[in-house]
Structures are given as C-alpha cells and as structure tokens.
Amino acid sequence: MKPLSILIVLFLVGCQPSVRQVPVLYYDVEDAYIADFKARLSSLESEPLIHIDGQNRVNTQNEQFMDWVDHHSVMVINPVDRLSVLPMILKANKEKKTIIFFNREPLDDDFKKAQSAYYVGAYPYQSAQFQVDLVDEMAFEVLDNNKDGLIQLVILKGEQGHQDAEIRSRGVIETLIQRGYQLDLLEVRVANFDRSLATKATKDLIELYPQMELIISNNDAMALGAIDALIEEGWMNDSNQNGVIDGTEPWFPVIGIDGLPEAIESMEKGYLFGTVKNDSEAMAHAIVQLIDIVLNKMSWSEFDYTIEDRKVYIDYILINRP
Amino acid sequence: MNNVLKKLTIGQTTFMIIVVIVTFTLSIFSLFAYRLMYSATDDLIKTSSKEFTSQLILNYESYMSGVIDISNQIQRRLSNLDYPLNNDDIEVVFESLIDVNRNLRGVALFDSNTLLASSSIQLTQDSQPWIELALSNEEIHHFKFVDDRLFVLKSFTLGPFMNQTLTLLIELDKSLFDAIAFNTNLGLHGHILLLNESLMPVYSVGDYDETQSLSVINQQLLGMTLLEYETQSMALNVSTIRGTRWMIATFVNVNAINQTKSEILIAMIGILLLMMVIVAFVSASFSGRLNSPMRRIQSHIQKIQEGNFEEQIEIDGQIEMVKLADTFNTMSSQIKQLMDNVVTEQQEKRVSTIKALQNQINPHFLYNTLDSIVNLSENNQNEDVVEAIIALSKFFRMSISNNQNIVPLRNEIEHVRNYGLIQKIRYKRSFDLMIEVDESLMDIPVLKFSLQPLVENAIMHGLHPDMFTLIKIRAYLQDDAISLSVFNQGYGLSQSKIDEIMTILKDDLPTSSVGLKNVYQRMKLYYGPLAHLKIESVMDEYTNVILTFPLNTPLEDVV
Numbered sequence: 011m012k013p014l015s016i017l018i019v020l021f022l023v024g025c026q027p028s029v030r031q032v033p034v035l036y037y038d039v040e041d042a043y044i045a046d047f048k049a050r051l052s053s054l055e056s057e058p059l060i061h062i063d064g065q066n067r068v069n070t071q072n073e074q075f076m077d078w079v080d081h082h083s084v085m086v087i088n089p090v091d092r093l094s095v096l097p098m099i100l101k102a103n104k105e106k107k108t109i110i111f112f113n114r115e116p117l118d119d120d121f122k123k124a125q126s127a128y129y130v131g132a133y134p135y136q137s138a139q140f141q142v143d144l145v146d147e148m149a150f151e152v153l154d155n156n157k158d159g160l161i162q163l164v165i166l167k168g169e170q171g172h173q174d175a176e177i178r179s180r181g182v183i184e185t186l187i188q189r190g191y192q193l194d195l196l197e198v199r200v201a202n203f204d205r206s207l208a209t210k211a212t213k214d215l216i217e218l219y220p221q222m223e224l225i226i227s228n229n230d231a232m233a234l235g236a237i238d239a240l241i242e243e244g245w246m247n248d249s250n251q252n253g254v255i256d257g258t259e260p261w262f263p264v265i266g267i268d269g270l271p272e273a274i275e276s277m278e279k280g281y282l283f284g285t286v287k288n289d290s291e292a293m294a295h296a297i298v299q300l301i302d303i304v305l306n307k308m309s310w311s312e313f314d315y316t317i318e319d320r321k322v323y324i325d326y327i328l329i330n331r332p
Numbered sequence: 333m334n335n336v337l338k339k340l341t342i343g344q345t346t347f348m349i350i351v352v353i354v355t356f357t358l359s360i361f362s363l364f365a366y367r368l369m370y371s372a373t374d375d376l377i378k379t380s381s382k383e384f385t386s387q388l389i390l391n392y393e394s395y396m397s398g399v400i401d402i403s404n405q406i407q408r409r410l411s412n413l414d415y416p417l418n419n420d421d422i423e424v425v426f427e428s429l430i431d432v433n434r435n436l437r438g439v440a441l442f443d444s445n446t447l448l449a450s451s452s453i454q455l456t457q458d459s460q461p462w463i464e465l466a467l468s469n470e471e472i473h474h475f476k477f478v479d480d481r482l483f484v485l486k487s488f489t490l491g492p493f494m495n496q497t498l499t500l501l502i503e504l505d506k507s508l509f510d511a512i513a514f515n516t517n518l519g520l521h522g523h524i525l526l527l528n529e530s531l532m533p534v535y536s537v538g539d540y541d542e543t544q545s546l547s548v549i550n551q552q553l554l555g556m557t558l559l560e561y562e563t564q565s566m567a568l569n570v571s572t573i574r575g576t577r578w579m580i581a582t583f584v585n586v587n588a589i590n591q592t593k594s595e596i597l598i599a600m601i602g603i604l605l606l607m608m609v610i611v612a613f614v615s616a617s618f619s620g621r622l623n624s625p626m627r628r629i630q631s632h633i634q635k636i637q638e639g640n641f642e643e644q645i646e647i648d649g650q651i652e653m654v655k656l657a658d659t660f661n662t663m664s665s666q667i668k669q670l671m672d673n674v675v676t677e678q679q680e681k682r683v684s685t686i687k688a689l690q691n692q693i694n695p696h697f698l699y700n701t702l703d704s705i706v707n708l709s710e711n712n713q714n715e716d717v718v719e720a721i722i723a724l725s726k727f728f729r730m731s732i733s734n735n736q737n738i739v740p741l742r743n744e745i746e747h748v749r750n751y752g753l754i755q756k757i758r759y760k761r762s763f764d765l766m767i768e769v770d771e772s773l774m775d776i777p778v779l780k781f782s783l784q785p786l787v788e789n790a791i792m793h794g795l796h797p798d799m800f801t802l803i804k805i806r807a808y809l810q811d812d813a814i815s816l817s818v819f820n821q822g823y824g825l826s827q828s829k830i831d832e833i834m835t836i837l838k839d840d841l842p843t844s845s846v847g848l849k850n851v852y853q854r855m856k857l858y859y860g861p862l863a864h865l866k867i868e869s870v871m872d873e874y875t876n877v878i879l880t881f882p883l884n885t886p887l888e889d890v891v
Contacts (some may be wrong), residue, residue, distance in 0.1 A: 069385070076555030173471050176471065195493060
C-alpha cells in the first residue's frame with residue numbers, strides 16, 4: 011500500500027509547476043513594443059518569471075489569469091483591455107494576491123477597488139508635452155515658414171476614440187497654446203497609427219494645405235508614413251544624393267512618438283525631426299523592484315522611482331537630432 | 333486468517349482466491365477507467381463550455397467593436413465638418429449613417445446639457461444623467477439598455493483646438509445584439525448575464541434567479557466552474573467583453589453530460605457486478621469439479637475404513653482426480669487381496685496347527701503306547717514302565733501346554749527324545765535315536781512339532797524289521813538358515829517316490845502321510861519361501877529328510 015500512495019503523491023506533485031515563477035501576462039507578444047519590453051524584463055535579474063501571451067484576446071487573458079492566480083502571490087499584468095481588469099482585481103482581493111499592472115492603466119474606479127495593486131506606466135499626456143519640447147528646440151523663424159506668426163499645424167491622430175490618440179492629440183494642442191504658440195490647426199487627421207494610411211493622408215493634406223508647416227504624429231509609424239509622402243512630393247529631398255538631408259536641401263519638420271529603430275535611423279539621416287520614447291528599461295526595472303518589495307525582499311526606501319497612489323509613472327525620453 | 337483458511341476445503345479456498353483476485357483486479361480497473369472517464373467528461377464539459385463562452389464573447393465583442401466603430405466614424409465625420417458646427421450639417425451626417433446602418437435607429441449630439449442636433453432619436457427619458465455619465469469618463473464609451481434599444485454614449489472634444497466637449501448619443505436596435513445569443517442552446521435554466529461594474533445585471537438571455545446567479549457569480553468572479561443550479565448541473569463561465577466594462581456570465585446546463593457520467597458509473601458498476609457473478613459461477617463450478625471428486629474419494633475412504641472394499645470409485649473430471657481414483661481403486665483392491673490372504677492364512681494356520689495337535693494326540697498312538705506299557709508291566713519291567721510313562725506324560729504335556737508355534741530347538745529335541753523313548757519301548761528297541769545337536773544351536777527358534785512327524789515317519793516307514801535301525805537327528809547352520817535333518821537307515825526311497833511325495837506336499841492333493849504334509853504346510857505358512865523341505869535317499873541304504881528354516885524367526889503369532 012505504501013509504495014502506491016507514494017506513487018500517487020509523486021504523480022500529483024508532478025502536475026504542479028516545480029518552480030514558483032511570477033506570471034507575467036502580456037496583452038500580445040506579437041506587438042513589437044511588448045516583445046521588446048518582454049526581452050528587457052527577462053534580461054533583468056529578478057525573481058523567476060514566466061511570460062504568458064494573451065494573444066490580444068480578453069477572454070484568453072482572463073483564462074490565463076485564472077490558470078495562474080493560484081500559483082504565486084504576485085502577478086504582473088499588461089491588460090488586453092484596460093476596461094476588463096475589474097474581475098481580476100476582485101479575484102485578487104479575494105485570493106489575497108497582488109497585481110502589478112503595466113503599460114495599460116486600469117480605470118481609476120477599478121484600480122481603487124484593489125486591495126493590493128500597482129501600476130507602472132507612462133503618463134500619456136507627458137508624451138505630448140515632450141513633443142512640444144521638441145517644437146521648442148526648433149527656431150521659430152525656421153518653423154514659421156510663411157512668417158505669419160502662426161504655426162500651420164497638422165496632427166496625425168491614431169484611432170478615433172483610442173485613449174492614447176485622444177490624449178496625445180489634445181495634449182499637443184493644449185501644451186502648444188499654453189507655451190504661447192499661435193496655432194493655425196489645419197486638421198487633426200485620423201490615420202489609425204498606420205504607416206501607409208499616414209502616407210495616403212499626408213499626400214491628401216499636402217494638396218489641401220500647401221501652407222502646412224508642421225506635422226505632429228501620435229506615433230512613429232505615422233510619422234514615417236508622412237515622411238514617405240513628403241519625400242514623394244518633394245517636400246523633403248536629398249538632392250545631393252549623399253543619403254542625408256543637410257544644408258539647404260528641402261526639409262519639413264515631422265515629430266513622432268515611440269522611438270522605433272527605424273524612426274531613429276530616419277532621424278539620424280536628417281528626415282525625422284525627433285521622437286519621444288517610452289523608457290521601457292526603467293519600467294521593467296520598476297516592475298522587478300515592485301515584485302521584490304511585494305515579496306518582502308526589498309524595502310520601499312530602496313525603490314528607485316516615485317510612487318503615488320500606488321502608481322509609478324516613468325518619464326518619457328526625448329530623442330532629437332544631435 | 334491462516335486458521336480460517338485451514339478449515340476451508342481446497343475448493344472453497346480456490347473459489348475464494350479466484351473471487352478475491354478477480355474482484356480486486358476488476359475493481360481497480362473499473363476505478364481507474366471511471367476516474368479517466370470522469371475527468372475526460374469534466375474536461376469535455378469545461379472545454380466545450382469554454383469554447384462556447386469564448387465564441388459568444390467574440391460575437392459580442394465584434395458587435396460592440398462595430399458599435400464603437402460607428403461612434404468613432406460619427407466623431408470623425410463631425411470633426412471634418414466646418415467649425416462651428418451647423419445643425420443641418422450634423423443632421424446630414426446622421427442621416428447618411430442611418431441610411432447605411434440598419435442597426436442604427438437614431439443619433440443625437442449634446443453640448444454639455446443642450447441638444448445640438450438629433451435624427452430619428454426616440455428618447456423617452458431625461459438625457460441629463462446620461463450626459464453626466466458620459467462626461468464622468470470621456471475616455472470610454474458608455475452603454476445603456478432601454479427596452480428593445482441599446483444606447484451608446486461618448487464624450488469627445490471637437491473644434492480647431494479640441495477644446496469643445498460634446499456628447500454623442502447613439503440609439504441602436506437591440507435585435508441584432510439579441511440575435512447573438514438567440515440560437516444558443518443553453519439548456520434548462522441555462523442563461524447569459526451581462527453585468528456592469530457594480531456586478532449588477534444589465535442584460536440577460538434566458539430565465540434565471542437573480543439572487544442565486546449573482547451569488548455564484550460573486551463567488552466565481554472570473555473563469556470556469558461546475559456547480560449545482562436549481563438541481564441542474566451547470567457550467568458557469570465568467571469573463572469580460574472588450575471595449576466595455578461588462579462582465580459576461582454564461583450558465584450552460586451540462587446535466588446531460590453529467591448524466592452520462594452517472595450512467596457510465598451505473599454501467600460500470602453493473603458490468604463489475606455481472607463479471608463478479610460470472611466469475612463466482614465459473615470458479616464455483618471449477619472448485620466443484622475439484623471438490624466433488626475429492627468428496628467422493630473421501631466418502632469412499634470412509635467406506636473402506638468401515639471395511640467395505642467391494643465398491644470401486646468411478647470419477648471423471650480433472651485428470652489428476654481420475655488418476656487418483658484409479659490408483660485408489662488399485663490400492664483398495666490390493667488391500668482387499670492382502671486382507672483376504674491374511675484371513676486365509678490365519679485360517680490355514682489355525683487348521684494346520686489343530687491338525688498338528690491332532691497328530692500328536694493320535695488315539696492309536698496313545699492306545700499302542702499304553703498297550704506297550706501294559707506289556708512292560710506284565711513282564712515286570714517296572715523301570716521301563718516308569719520311564720515310558722514319564723516320557724508319555726512329558727510328550728503330552730509339551731503337546732498341549734505351549735500355545736506358541738515357534739519354540740526353541742531344545743524343546744523340539746526334548747519332545748522328539750520323549751517320543752523316541754516311547755516308540756522304542758513299543759518297537760522293542762529295534763531302532764536307536766541318536767541326537768547330534770550342538771548345545772550352541774539349542775536356543776534357535778524352530779517350528780513346533782516339526783521334528784516329531786519326521787521321526788514318526790522314519791519309525792513307521794523306515795524301520796527294517798530284520799535290522800537295527802539308526803535314526804539320527806542333526807542340526808547345523810547353513811548361511812542364514814538352520815537345517816534339521818532326520819536320517820534313518822532302511823529301505824530308502826526311489827527318486828520317483830520322492831518326486832511323488834514332493835508333488836503331494838506342494839499341491840493340495842489328499843495324502844495318507846498327514847504328518848509330513850502338515851509340517852510342510854505350516855513351514856510354508858510361517859516362513860514362506862525361505863523354508864525348505866528336502867528328501868535325500870539311496871535305495872536300501874537310507875532316507876534323509878532335511879528341514880531348513882531361516883534364522884530370523886517371523887513374528888510369533890498366537891493361535
């Protein structure tokens with residue numbers, strides 16, 4: 011009888027994960043930004059982590075949450091939908107678990123209901139402010155091409171109704187006005203964060219608004235799309251074929267957000283004026299530190315970031331031409 | 333346990349062992365099989381319920397994303413209009429959208445609390461709280477179900493500087509939304525609930541008990557579980573719908589599948605019991621096959637114990653049993669044979685001994701002897717009379733006293749000597765009895781009354797009327813046997829006569845020479861083939877009869 015029971019126990023034990031890994035639920039690892047973030051997170055020295063891909067489906071992530079909620083006292087979650095986190099929060103309360111949300115911020119209403127939850131992310135409005143910082147760096151005379159004292163501005167907006175798109179678009183307008191710029195907002199054009207859509211839109215805009223002086227995009231992809239159009243229409247031209255825009259060659263200011271490698275390359279070649287980047291490294295670091303704090307392996311005094319209302323906002327990084 | 337086992341018959345033990353082993357094996361097998369089926373069924377329920385919910389959620393999500401798309405489309409179109417907005421322009425936008433969207437029943441646009449423009453909207457209640465709701469969180473779409481309509485609210489900013497906040501109200505026909513779950517088969521008491529952020533139902537499909545449903549949803553919060561609901565087995569799955577703050581709870585009746593589970597259990601128990609009954613029958617008949625011949629052999633032995641050797645046992649069945657019975661039959665018939673032999677032998681012994689005794693107490697002998705003694709006394713040969721009477725008395729005493737059939741040689745010699753004395757008186761001393769036996773042989777046991785008949789024969793048939801005859805008795809050892817020889821001079825016997833005598837002795841033929849035959853028969857009875865009788869003779873010279881007995885005397889039996 012004894013060996014049999016031992017066998018059964020071994021069998022049952024065998025079903026449990028041997029290492030208590032901290033589950034990290036991503037909304038979609040196909041997303042370049044998330045893939046990059048995952049790589050950064052795994053490169054840091056931390057508690058053993060297990061990376062779980064939500065495949066951009068709320069229901070899938072909910073199931074994954076239920077599969078893993080019992081395995082560790084702390085979970086790291088990048089929600090597929092920021093509106094869908096309430097049941098996770100309630101469940102975590104019941105099971106006395108801690109959730110560290112990142113990248114997509116839960117609604118305040120929901121977040122307040124959590125007994126133990128943190129958020130690590132960026133303050134989207136700040137990305138708009140940083141874009142205006144880039145505008146500030148440009149000489150107004152250069153910017154005000156037609157010398158009317160106004161900036162003929164076009165905003166390339168992401169998806170209509172998308173939180174980031176709305177906040178960034180509104181943030182840019184508000185900050186520019188706040189800093190004393192006289193705006194002639196030609197159009198806020200929706201291009202769904204998409205490069206080719208942005209190219210099409212920009213061609214259209216060039217035709218509509220030849221007086222256009224500045225394009226601020228909600229992301230790098232659309233900024234690159236706009237540059238594609240501007241090059242095609244001759245508004246940017248590497249006339250001496252040296253691979254870079256310099257000197258007196260035709261150029262047009264475009265500002266992006268994200269700090270994609272391609273955007274940085276474009277910037278180094280003198281096309282893109284500048285971009286604003288999420289500090290993924292700091293975010294990953296903050297998450298790892300929070301895990302340690304939750305597991306009592308670190309004290310709050312050692313925490314490298316500012317935390318307020320259990321939320322850690324990591325500053326964006328400004329990237330502009332040297 | 334051992335004691336209990338020992339008390340059982342082989343058949344019972346075999347039966348018990350077979351039944352126990354088979355029951356154990358079958359039970360273990362059934363347990364594992366049921367366990368596997370049970371978890372497979374559970375997995376099936378969970379998988380199918382999850383898939384069902386997942387598909388349902390996808391459908392709701394695609395509907396909702398369509399609704400949000402319409403809202404975004406309206407916002408985009410409005411933002412493309414000339415600013416400040418002209419009510420007619422707005423209505424044109426609305427109308428064009430309503431035309432292409434059958435789902436869309438009406439649209440309205442509010443500026444803080446005043447209606448800017450509307451188209452086909454059927455607002456039956458005060459819009460103010462709704463506008464406040466939309467303004468409370470401008471980032472998201474808000475949804476309200478009223479009767480057969482779904483209202484969508486969204487605040488957004490507009491204007492050249494995105495500084496005018498407007499609220500869009502869209503009215504949708506709920507029928508398409510209803511159609512999503514219309515064809516789903518949730519089973520008895522199965523239902524779908526959409527819950528808002530306060531976990532209160534905002535939409536439902538199917539009948540349900542609100543208190544009970546909300547209680548289990550609050551318990552579960554997220555994910556899949558199996559539970560009892562209104563005496564039905566239900567799979568509850570709680571998840572969320574993207575783009576909304578709704579939670580979705582599906583209650584799917586899985587009673588049918590669960591019933592299969594108990595049906596499997598009943599079927600397996602049935603099969604198990606049936607198998608056990610079959611096994612019990614088979615092993616009972618097998619152990620019977622083993623047991624019944626055993627029992628028959630046992631009762632047969634009982635009969636033999638009671639002395640009944642007549643019956644033979646007939647068994648067909650297992651080969652070992654048949655062989656055992658055959659051997660047993662052979663054994664019992666052999667025992668019977670042996671017992672018969674013993675009885676015959678005993679009878680023969682008794683008869684021959686009585687005959688020997690009769691020979692000794694022959695009335696003729698007594699008469700002749702007494703007549704001789706009378707003659708002696710008439711002749712005043714008083715000493716001889718005394719001697720003869722003493723010899724006679726000793727002779728008879730020895731004849732009748734001892735019950736033993738095997739006696740020391742000394743006794744036989746003494747007996748023969750007395751006999752010789754008596755006969756000498758009778759035959760007027762015409763012979764002499766010479767005894768040449770070494771003292772060391774005197775204690776060797778020999779057959780009683782074995783010498784006297786030989787001496788008698790020598791006197792009766794051997795004496796030569798004209799001659800003085802010498803009768804010599806000798807004893808000597810030869811190998812493991814003692815030989816007693818009675819030698820007499822006289823007529824002698826021809827070889828054919830000797831052969832005739834030997835034939836008469838060996839075969840059961842009547843003879844006048846009762847004495848010799850009796851000796852021979854008794855000799856064979858007591859010693860078997862180890863004893864011999866041999867007659868040597870030379871015509872007109874001598875006759876020598878030699879008896880040979882084995883030294884190791886057989887067990888003395890009392891006659």
